[in-house]
Amino acid sequence: MKIFPLTLLPNDANIDFMRLRWISIAVAAIIMFVAIGAMATRGFNYALDFTGGNLIEAHLDKPMPLDAVRDKLAADGYDSAQVQTYGSGNQLLIRLQPREGESGDVATKHAADAVLKAVADAGNKADIVRNEFVGPQVGKELALKGLYALLFVVVGFLIYIAFRFEWKFAVAAIITTLHDVVVVAGWFAISGHEFDLTVLAGILSVMGYSINDTIVVFDRVRENFRSMRADPETVLNKSINQTLSRTVITSFVAFLTVVALYIYGGGSLRGMAESQMLGIIIGTLSSIFVACPLLTLGLLKVTKQDLMPKAKDEAALARRP
Amino acid sequence: MLTFARWKYFAILAVLILSVIYALPNAYPQDPSVQVSAAKAGTIAIDAPLAKRIEGILTEAKIATKSIKVEEQGNLLVRLADTELQTRAADLLRPRLGSDYVVALSLAPTAPKWLESLAAKPMPRGLDLQGGVHFVMQVDQEAALNKRLDAYVEDIRSTLRDAGVPYTSVVRRGNEALVATLGVNADKAKAQQRLRTSFPNLSIALDGQTLTLDVPQTELSRISLEAIEQNLNTLRNRINAFGVAEPVIQRQGTDRIVIQLPGLQDTAEAKRQIGATATLEFRAVVGEEAAAAAAVRDHSIPPDARVYYDNQKRPLLLSKRLLVSGDQLVNAQPMTDPQNGQQGVQINLNSVGGQRMLDHTLENVGKRLGIVYVEQIPTTSIVDGKEVQSIRTDERVINSATIRGVFGKSFQTTGLSAEESKSLANQLKSGALAAPMVFVEERVVGPSLGAENVKRGTTAVLYSFVFALTFFLIYYRMFGLITCLALLLNLLMVIALMSLMGATMSLPGFAGLALSVGMSVDANVLINERIREELRAGVPPQAAIATGYDKASGTIFDSNMTALLAGVALWAFGTGPLQGFAMTMIIGILTSVFTAVTVSRGIATLLYGGRRKLKSIAI
Numbered sequence: 001m002k003i004f005p006l007t008l009l010p011n012d013a014n015i016d017f018m019r020l021r022w023i024s025i026a027v028a029a030i031i032m033f034v035a036i037g038a039m040a041t042r043g044f045n046y047a048l049d050f051t052g053g054n055l056i057e058a059h060l061d062k063p064m065p066l067d068a069v070r071d072k073l074a075a076d077g078y079d080s081a082q083v084q085t086y087g088s089g090n091q092l093l094i095r096l097q098p099r100e101g102e103s104g105d106v107a108t109k110h111a112a113d114a115v116l117k118a119v120a121d122a123g124n125k126a127d128i129v130r131n132e133f134v135g136p137q138v139g140k141e142l143a144l145k146g147l148y149a150l151l152f153v154v155v156g157f158l159i160y161i162a163f164r165f166e167w168k169f170a171v172a173a174i175i176t177t178l179h180d181v182v183v184v185a186g187w188f189a190i191s192g193h194e195f196d197l198t199v200l201a202g203i204l205s206v207m208g209y210s211i212n213d214t215i216v217v218f219d220r221v222r223e224n225f226r227s228m229r230a231d232p233e234t235v236l237n238k239s240i241n242q243t244l245s246r247t248v249i250t251s252f253v254a255f256l257t258v259v260a261l262y263i264y265g266g267g268s269l270r271g272m273a274e275s276q277m278l279g280i281i282i283g284t285l286s287s288i289f290v291a292c293p294l295l296t297l298g299l300l301k302v303t304k305q306d307l308m309p310k311a312k313d314e315a316a317l318a319r320r321p
Numbered sequence: 322m323l324t325f326a327r328w329k330y331f332a333i334l335a336v337l338i339l340s341v342i343y344a345l346p347n348a349y350p351q352d353p354s355v356q357v358s359a360a361k362a363g364t365i366a367i368d369a370p371l372a373k374r375i376e377g378i379l380t381e382a383k384i385a386t387k388s389i390k391v392e393e394q395g396n397l398l399v400r401l402a403d404t405e406l407q408t409r410a411a412d413l414l415r416p417r418l419g420s421d422y423v424v425a426l427s428l429a430p431t432a433p434k435w436l437e438s439l440a441a442k443p444m445p446r447g448l449d450l451q452g453g454v455h456f457v458m459q460v461d462q463e464a465a466l467n468k469r470l471d472a473y474v475e476d477i478r479s480t481l482r483d484a485g486v487p488y489t490s491v492v493r494r495g496n497e498a499l500v501a502t503l504g505v506n507a508d509k510a511k512a513q514q515r516l517r518t519s520f521p522n523l524s525i526a527l528d529g530q531t532l533t534l535d536v537p538q539t540e541l542s543r544i545s546l547e548a549i550e551q552n553l554n555t556l557r558n559r560i561n562a563f564g565v566a567e568p569v570i571q572r573q574g575t576d577r578i579v580i581q582l583p584g585l586q587d588t589a590e591a592k593r594q595i596g597a598t599a600t601l602e603f604r605a606v607v608g609e610e611a612a613a614a615a616a617v618r619d620h621s622i623p624p625d626a627r628v629y630y631d632n633q634k635r636p637l638l639l640s641k642r643l644l645v646s647g648d649q650l651v652n653a654q655p656m657t658d659p660q661n662g663q664q665g666v667q668i669n670l671n672s673v674g675g676q677r678m679l680d681h682t683l684e685n686v687g688k689r690l691g692i693v694y695v696e697q698i699p700t701t702s703i704v705d706g707k708e709v710q711s712i713r714t715d716e717r718v719i720n721s722a723t724i725r726g727v728f729g730k731s732f733q734t735t736g737l738s739a740e741e742s743k744s745l746a747n748q749l750k751s752g753a754l755a756a757p758m759v760f761v762e763e764r765v766v767g768p769s770l771g772a773e774n775v776k777r778g779t780t781a782v783l784y785s786f787v788f789a790l791t792f793f794l795i796y797y798r799m800f801g802l803i804t805c806l807a808l809l810l811n812l813l814m815v816i817a818l819m820s821l822m823g824a825t826m827s828l829p830g831f832a833g834l835a836l837s838v839g840m841s842v843d844a845n846v847l848i849n850e851r852i853r854e855e856l857r858a859g860v861p862p863q864a865a866i867a868t869g870y871d872k873a874s875g876t877i878f879d880s881n882m883t884a885l886l887a888g889v890a891l892w893a894f895g896t897g898p899l900q901g902f903a904m905t906m907i908i909g910i911l912t913s914v915f916t917a918v919t920v921s922r923g924i925a926t927l928l929y930g931g932r933r934k935l936k937s938i939a940i
Contacts, residue, residue: 052762135457135762149894156886164879198829201891201902205836208887208906212843215880223872246850253792253846254839257785261835264784266777268449269832276836 013241018233021293028290032179035186042189047196048134050143053097054111057130060090060119069094072118078111082194091129092119108133146200153207154178161215165222166306172294173214179290180210180282184275198272206279209254213287217243221292225307232302236292244288251284323863325926333923336915337810343817346436346443351428352387353407355414357397358423365421367397375399378417384410398429404452404768407584426584427567444820445567446583447827447901450775452768453583454591458556458758460576465548465756466496466541473499473520475643477534480519486512496541499523499534545575551755553578559595578758588765596760600647601668601734604639605681606689606721613638629693631718639691639718644681647695649674655746658735664742665735675730682727692720692734778831785835786812789842797849799928799939804845807921811841814912815905829902837909840884844917848873852940862935870922877914885910 017024048055066083069092073081082095094115098107112131120126154174161170184206188195220239228235255277262273295302357375359365372389375397379386387400399414401407407426415424428451430443448455470493477491477499487504494500503512509527516525516534523534553572560568560580569581585591607626608616613636616622626638652669670678681690696715720734789808793801815837819826852869860868888910892903929935 130765130767132764133762134764145894149890152890152894153887156890157883160883160886164882197899198832198902201829201832201895201899204887204891205902205906208884209840211883211887212840212880215883216843216847216876219876219879242854243850246846249796249850250843250846253789253842256788256792257835257839257842260784260788261781261832263781264777265781265828265832265835266774268774268828269777269781272829272832 013244014237015241015244016237017240017288018237018293018296020289021296024289025293025297028179028286032182032186035183035189038186038189039182042192044185044189044195045192047194047199048095048097049197050195051097052135053095053133054108055130055132055134056092056094056096056111056115056128058092058094058115058119059127059129060092061125063090064119064124066092069118073114076114076117078114143200146204149204150181150207153204157211161218165218166302168295168300168302168306169218169222172291172300173211173218175294176214176286176291177207177210180279180286181207183282184279187278188275193274194271196271198269199275202272202275202279206275206283209276209279210283210286213247213251213283214291216246217287217291221295221302222307225302225304232296232304236295240288240292247284247287251280255280323867323926323930325923325930329919330923330927333920336814340810340813340817342436342439343441343821344813346430346432346441347816347820349430349432349443351443352400352431353404354401354427354429355399355407355411356425356427356429357399357414357418358395358425359421367391367395372397375414375418378413379410382409382413384413386410398427400429404584423561428584442820442823444816444824444826446771446775447825447830448581448583448764448766448771449828450771450778450826451583452766452771453581454585454588455582455762455764455766456580456591456595456760457573457762458578458580458595459761460549460552460578461757461759462545462548462576466544468756469544469548470496470499470536473534473536476519477501477516480515481512484511484515486515488512494533497536499536501532501534503530503532505530548755549576549578552758555754556580556595577761584768588763592760592763596758600695601650601719602643602647602693602695603645603678604641604643604691604693605685606637606691607640608638610635610637629691629716629718631721637691637718637721639693644690645670645674645677649677653746655742656733658733661735663735665733666742666746667733668731670730672730678732679727679729682724682729686724686727689721689723691718693717694719774828778828782831782834782838785838789838793845797940800849800852800925803921803924803928804842804849806924807845807916808838808841810920811909811912811916812838814916815908818908818912819905824904825901827901829899830905833902833905833909837905837913840881840906840909841913841917843880844873844877844913845921847876848917848921849940852938856938856940862938863929866925866929866938870918870925874918877918881910881914 063085066085069083070081073083073094073096077099078096080097084093085091096111096114099110108131112128115128116126154177157174157177158170161173181203184203187193188199193199217239220243221236224235224239224242225232228238230238258273258276258280261269262277265273294300357367357371359367368391372391376386376389379389379399384406385402387402389397389399391397399410401410411424411426418424428446430437432441432443474491474493478488481488481491481501481503486507488507489502489504491499491501501512501516503509507530509530509532512532513525513527516523516532520534522540523536526533526535549572553570556578557570560570560582567583569579569583571579573579580595582591607623613628616638617628617636622628622638625641627641628636629639630636649671650668654667656665656667657663658665694717786808790805793804793808795801797804812834815834819830824830848869851873852865855865855868856862885907888903888907892900892907895903929938
């Protein structure tokens with residue numbers, strides 16, 4: 001019968017991913033080390049959720065160069081002030097981390113004074129529209145909880161996958177997922193984009209997406225190992241190729257939905273959307289180029305015996321004379 | 322081959338109907354409204370005459386109302402056109418109705434009655450979507466410990482005194498122990514036995530003339546826990562009296578309290594009401610004014626007394642022994658003394674306080690009793706370049722009248738201004754704080770920003786849907802349509818479930834919705850691709866559909882279970898907005914498995930299952 005001709009990928013894709021495995025694993029490793037390096041050396045540009053500080057919205061009569069505002073704030077002791085415009089250009093959004101040894105009401109008052117001093121001059125009247133103080137401790141607690149969540153997920157994945165598949169698959173899936181999370185987190189360290197709670201949520205949900213993608217491929221690997229008579233490399237290659245169009249389409253549509261979030265969700269969801277867009281791309285690539293190649297290496301090398309139902313083996317052994 | 326049990330169709334139909342019913346209330350916009358209720362239930366009638374009166378007040382101020390109606394729950398609801406009118410109406414009504422009524426801002430549902438009778442309610446909206454005030458307060462645990470341990474010292478003294486055991490001193494040693502030094506001829510066994518029955522939580526050791534009462538770690542942590550619990554209750558009472566519909570007052574961690582007041586915009590007023598801690602203390606007057614002035618001048622204050630000042634800054638000596646404190650207050654109400662027209666507060670004590678007051682007044686008729694007004698004000702100061710959070714305590718004698726008769730649980734105190742006595746009564750009524758608190762975080766979300774967030778969120782979800790649906794319709798044609806139907810039902814189910822659970826919708830919640838679209842796409846793609854694969858392998862269409870669904874189901878189950886784990890972790894370890902996001906993700910994953918595996922299969926079978934000779938399918 002005739003099948004509708006519209007496809008994103010050729011149906012008979014037969015790319016030899018396994019031949020590239022050393023290259024792809026090396027590339028993934030390099031990206032990961034770059035990400036870890038960036039996190040170690042540059043650190044994150046933590047948002048007020050984590051550091052504490054003041055969020056000030058100011059309305060100016062006339063627009064004014066942002067660099068000038070930044071310089072004046074820096075001269076007043078606010079080194080890492082973030083100044084951005086929104087609306088018509090005479091609305092400023094300023095994030096200030098408190099000066100040494102200040103918090104609460106004192107910090108709020110000083111921050112407002114500093115902003116007024118920095119933006120107002122002769123002929124340019126400025127109003128503080130909003131000035132709110134966000135405490136830092138809360139952020140620390142949440143960051144710790146984020147770490148616990150990560151550990152919980154890793155252990156949970158290990159147990160579940162080891163139970164449903166095989167421990168080798170569990171380890172390979174965890175490595176792949178952690179790789180994706182590290183790379184996305186590393187991106188925020190490299191780009192210096194603000195790291196806030198929604199970004200943390202985005203990164204944690206990348207785990208869900210990444211594991212999902214990997215499991216779909218592994219599921220097919222398991223199925224093919226049981227039905228095909230071929231060496232592991234061929235089976236793995238075949239599995240990736242069979243699931244390739246699904247992987248690409250799913251990622252494409254998921255990417256589209258997150259793009260909608262990025263475009264229309266406004267500033268407060270942008271960080272989350274950004275982390276997820278990146279997570280989807282990395283998660284897709286790693287499920288193809290990292291997860292399966294890992295199953296051919298060293299201790300993680302899978303064989304047909306690993307996946308044959310155990311009961312059958314025992315039954316077969318019992319039948320032997 | 323391609324069959325689907327009839328009961329499953331009925332099940333899907335039932336799910337569809339239920340989802341529509343429970344998602345529907347969200348489609349009706351909510352009216353900004355002002356809710357008027359009685360400050361104390363049953364004391365004041367909320368009835369038609371009150372509605373008339375409110376209507377009069379509002380018409381006079383030219384505030385147009387949609388409706389003014391007495392509700393079944395004994396509230397009166399004034400519906401208004403927008404949030405600006407709502408704030409104005411509330412500000413106007415509050416002083417005009419007085420303290421007998423609670424005037425609160427709320428959002429009134431406009432959904433029809435029959436939906437309400439099915440318990441179908443719209444999702445409550447988070448602060449980021451409707452505007453309001455968000456505070457985080459830190460409880461000073463050290464102060465709570467100090468206060469309780471000081472109370473122990475006082476209690477040990479009075480126990481020994483009551484037992485007739487002479488002692489030279491009772492002091493604290495850090496936070497761990499209380500040390501009582503007994504007199505030379507003291508009956509040590511009696512002292513030990515009395516203290517043991519009075520303080521079963523403490524371990525008591527005798528060494529020579531000193532009795533050491535150790536405060537175990539469990540007792541210390543119990544004090545901390547009780548302090549935060551008591552503060553929570555106190556805050557709840559204060560906020561209820563304040564009049565905010567659906568406030569959120571939660572404990573966070575070991576020493577923090579999160580407060581969210583939706584609809585409120587005036588931070589300063591909210592902070593004043595929440596943070597104020599005022600209480601009364603009753604102490605015996607030790608010396609007359611002249612003696613006190615002399616004592617201050619000569620620095621010869623008696624050891625059992627302390628200098629207090631009154632409103633005019635005149636000194637007065639009061640006993641160090643606290644007769645009755647704010648903890649023992651049961652109720653307080655502002656009142657006007659009918660004899661002299663003075664403002665004051667009518668006070669009721671609990672039985673312990675009442676007994677002490679009775680004992681004291683029995684023995685001290687003709688002597689004077691001082692009433693001290695104690696207010697604690699959180700302050701921040703800079704010491705050596707370091708910021709120090711501290712509590713400034715403002716104490717003054719508001720009344721030092723001669724005891725004319727014996728009284729116990731219930732009495733009046735005067736000497737305050739009308740404003741002060743009303744505010745004091747309010748604060749006393751809502752209970753004392755076990756420990757002072759400081760504001761560590763505050764956010765105000767304006768109502769217009771909230772409305773903008775709602776618009777952004779819905780636009781984002783809408784477009785993520787449009788993008789996905791368009792793609793599916795083009796790429797998979799008929800099966801694309803099936804997928805679209807499954808996705809739509811999925812969205813409907815998520816909204817219905819969240820409404821049913823009363824989950825709070827916030828901006829990250831919208832992100833969760835958009836993401837659940839992305840997630841549920843996966844299951845559908847897996848199925849459609851499997852069917853295509855089977856067709857390419859030469860399997861006849863109906864068998865291909867059946868095999869496609871069967872083979873994909875296992876994969877869908879495994880991949881979604883693992884993604885679900887991530888969602889659960891996010892929910893378990895997150896707070897506030899993170900949890901909202903995780904909740905939508907979890908629900909989305911569960912419903913997407915159902916819609917992809919069951920619903921879409923049902924539709925596919927309905928379309929293709931009945932035909933005898935199916936030549937081709939559009940996929």
